[in-house]
Amino acid sequence: MMRLGPSLATRWVIGILVGTFFAVPLVSTLLYTLRDPSGGLSFARWAALFDPAASAAIRPIWIGLGNSLVLAVVTVAIVLLLLAPTMILVNLRFPRLKAMFEFVVLLPISIPAIVLVVGLAPIYLQIGRTLGTGTWTLAFAYGITVLPFAFRSIQASIDAADLRTLAEAARSLGASWPTVVVQVLAPNLRQGLLAASLISIAVVLGEFTIASLLNRQVFQTAMVVVQKQDPYAPAIFTLLALLFCFLLLLIIGRAARGTRKAGS
Amino acid sequence: MTLPRTADNVLLAEAGEGTRVQLQGIVKSYSGTRVLHGVDLDIAPGEFVSLLGPSGCGKTTLLRVLAGLENADQGAVLLGGRDVSSVPTNRRDIGMVFQSYSLFPHLRVIDNTAFGLRRRGAGRADAAKRALDALALVGLDAFADRFPHQLSGGQQQRVALARALVTEPKVLLLDEPLSALDAKVRVQLRDEIRRIQLRLGITTVFVTHDQEEALAVSDRIAVMSTGRIEQIGSPEQLYTTPATAGVAAFVGLSSVVSGVAEGDRVMVWGQSLPLQTPADGPVDVYLRPENVYFTSEADAATDALVEESTFLGSMRRTLVRTESGELVRLQHSPRIRPAFGDRVRIAITPEPVAVHPRG
Numbered sequence: 001m002m003r004l005g006p007s008l009a010t011r012w013v014i015g016i017l018v019g020t021f022f023a024v025p026l027v028s029t030l031l032y033t034l035r036d037p038s039g040g041l042s043f044a045r046w047a048a049l050f051d052p053a054a055s056a057a058i059r060p061i062w063i064g065l066g067n068s069l070v071l072a073v074v075t076v077a078i079v080l081l082l083l084a085p086t087m088i089l090v091n092l093r094f095p096r097l098k099a100m101f102e103f104v105v106l107l108p109i110s111i112p113a114i115v116l117v118v119g120l121a122p123i124y125l126q127i128g129r130t131l132g133t134g135t136w137t138l139a140f141a142y143g144i145t146v147l148p149f150a151f152r153s154i155q156a157s158i159d160a161a162d163l164r165t166l167a168e169a170a171r172s173l174g175a176s177w178p179t180v181v182v183q184v185l186a187p188n189l190r191q192g193l194l195a196a197s198l199i200s201i202a203v204v205l206g207e208f209t210i211a212s213l214l215n216r217q218v219f220q221t222a223m224v225v226v227q228k229q230d231p232y233a234p235a236i237f238t239l240l241a242l243l244f245c246f247l248l249l250l251i252i253g254r255a256a257r258g259t260r261k262a263g264s
Numbered sequence: 265m266t267l268p269r270t271a272d273n274v275l276l277a278e279a280g281e282g283t284r285v286q287l288q289g290i291v292k293s294y295s296g297t298r299v300l301h302g303v304d305l306d307i308a309p310g311e312f313v314s315l316l317g318p319s320g321c322g323k324t325t326l327l328r329v330l331a332g333l334e335n336a337d338q339g340a341v342l343l344g345g346r347d348v349s350s351v352p353t354n355r356r357d358i359g360m361v362f363q364s365y366s367l368f369p370h371l372r373v374i375d376n377t378a379f380g381l382r383r384r385g386a387g388r389a390d391a392a393k394r395a396l397d398a399l400a401l402v403g404l405d406a407f408a409d410r411f412p413h414q415l416s417g418g419q420q421q422r423v424a425l426a427r428a429l430v431t432e433p434k435v436l437l438l439d440e441p442l443s444a445l446d447a448k449v450r451v452q453l454r455d456e457i458r459r460i461q462l463r464l465g466i467t468t469v470f471v472t473h474d475q476e477e478a479l480a481v482s483d484r485i486a487v488m489s490t491g492r493i494e495q496i497g498s499p500e501q502l503y504t505t506p507a508t509a510g511v512a513a514f515v516g517l518s519s520v521v522s523g524v525a526e527g528d529r530v531m532v533w534g535q536s537l538p539l540q541t542p543a544d545g546p547v548d549v550y551l552r553p554e555n556v557y558f559t560s561e562a563d564a565a566t567d568a569l570v571e572e573s574t575f576l577g578s579m580r581r582t583l584v585r586t587e588s589g590e591l592v593r594l595q596h597s598p599r600i601r602p603a604f605g606d607r608v609r610i611a612i613t614p615e616p617v618a619v620h621p622r623g
Binding site: 161162165166168169170171172173174175176179184187188 | 331332333352353354355357358359360362364366367368369370379380383384424427428431437
């Protein structure tokens with residue numbers, strides 16, 4: 001029988017080439033952070049991150065990381081409490097709006113962050129006057145930038161579940177709309193909601209342009225600041241952030257497999 | 265006398281006497297297209313009424329209006345004499361079984377069944393006990409801890425039925441609940457639904473496009489066409505005295521042949537047959553397959569050629585083409601085995617026949 005797809009050897013070659021492409025900069029960065037002035041390798045610079053004496057220099061990174069985590073939480077809240085219910089509403093009650101809704105939600109992916117900031121700047125003037133200039137307010141902008149990614153994840157779950165019948169069955173059994181959403185629909189969309197949340201966290205942790213141009217201190221902007229005095233600490237944090245995002249992707253992958261199994 | 269504490273008797277003891285359901289002048293349109301044209305329907309307490317009709321006739325829309333899942337443009341829905349037209353679905357006290365499997369995938373069978381009870385404020389233990397009783401009613405109490413994906417389609421619909429019944433709703437609505445099942449399970453579950461409905465005395469509205477299903481289980485059948493009820497009556501009434509050509513064509517098998525009516529008789533193939541209702545002039549005559557038979561008599565009959573003959577176990581159904589080109593179906597003993605192209609002679613039993621003016 002004729003085999004479809006590349007041979008095992010070809011797949012190995014492709015895998016090694018792609019793996020090398022990604023591994024070389026990561027391994028180089030890791031070696032860079034382990035380089036000792038005496039010529040050997042040591043974890044001295046990694047340990048220094050948690051040394052109170054050396055912490056003043058990298059303090060902006062910890063503040064930025066804290067701000068980014070707050071932003072991640074608020075952004076995830078926007079995704080779960082605003083985007084997801086809106087998508088459920090559009091799918092159940094206003095299916096005719098689906099195409100237009102999808103177009104609007106996917107727009108941010110085609111708009112460069114710099115262009116987005118130009119449009120957001122006057123809005124943030126108003127936000128500053130009403131809600132203050134706290135870093136957490138960036139979550140409104142991030143809520144827009146994560147829309148395409150979160151939308152795709154949630155829509156995949158919605159398409160896999162027969163939301164209309166589930167909602168109507170729950171209604172016929174006496175459930176109010178909040179009960180329908182929380183107790184019936186959300187559990188059946190949990191893989192999509194989880195994936196949307198994790199992707200949102202990854203996007204927020206990696207965002208630089210908007211925060212920088214709107215003068216907010218987040219993880220990425222803090223790393224640029226610190227890098228000017230200590231190039232090693234940002235490299236270590238970069239590796240840790242990549243490791244964190246890698247773990248998030250692993251969890252998303254497992255969640256997706258869970259969805260497929262449940263579907264089958 | 266105290267009844268033994270079986271699952272059936274527990275539910276029977278708690279069951280009400282059924283609720284009267286009235287639909288008055290229901291009008292519904294989608295995007296300017298009217299799908300229900302002022303439908304009136306009055307269902308007695310404890311009655312089993314089927315809405316029968318082809319796809320797109322409005323039967324499911326009517327059921328959804330009754331459930332409150334769609335709002336009527338005009339008209340009123342009354343349950344037990346109370347106008348519930350503006351009452352949301354979750355407060356109408358209905359039980360509904362859907363065409364597609366509507367069990368909540370993340371909940372075990374017992375939790376699915378207890379869902380409605382919990383929404384009505386029943387305690388966890390009480391809800392679980394009553395849910396188990398309802399599951400016993402459909403023979404699935406042993407499956408209480410399973411998840412829906414671990415059940416077959418027929419079992420899932422049984423659970424859906426138990427879930428709809430356990431809250432003792434005023435009315436049970438069945439939206440083509442058997443159409444996704446295979447033929448054997450469909451017949452079993454159909455009979456089970458009727459048995460449970462009779463036992464509980466719950467008013468039931470059953471939507472189906474399958475006339476055999478409707479004939480088998482209903483007290484009355486409302487035959488719908490293009491957003492209207494063409495005729496409502498008992499299965500026997502619909503079968504023997506269809507009010508319109510549409511009903512005659514849709515309920516049971518009919519062959520349409522030409523005849524000439526005069527008063528209370530109609531002439532077909534030289535035979536004079538009694539009419540169900542008097543008529544005059546050229547008419548279409550509706551013949552049931554069991555009323556046409558093979559004969560060897562020379563007069564009062566017509567010649568025909570066999571087109572096809574199908575063995576159906578206890579009987580055989582044969583399609584013949586008469587000399588005038590009309591296709592006629594006969595139902596007869598399987599011992600007679602006509603072959604394609606055989607020349608036969610057929611006649612009609614002198615039963616009252618339904619006719620309609622030739623259109």
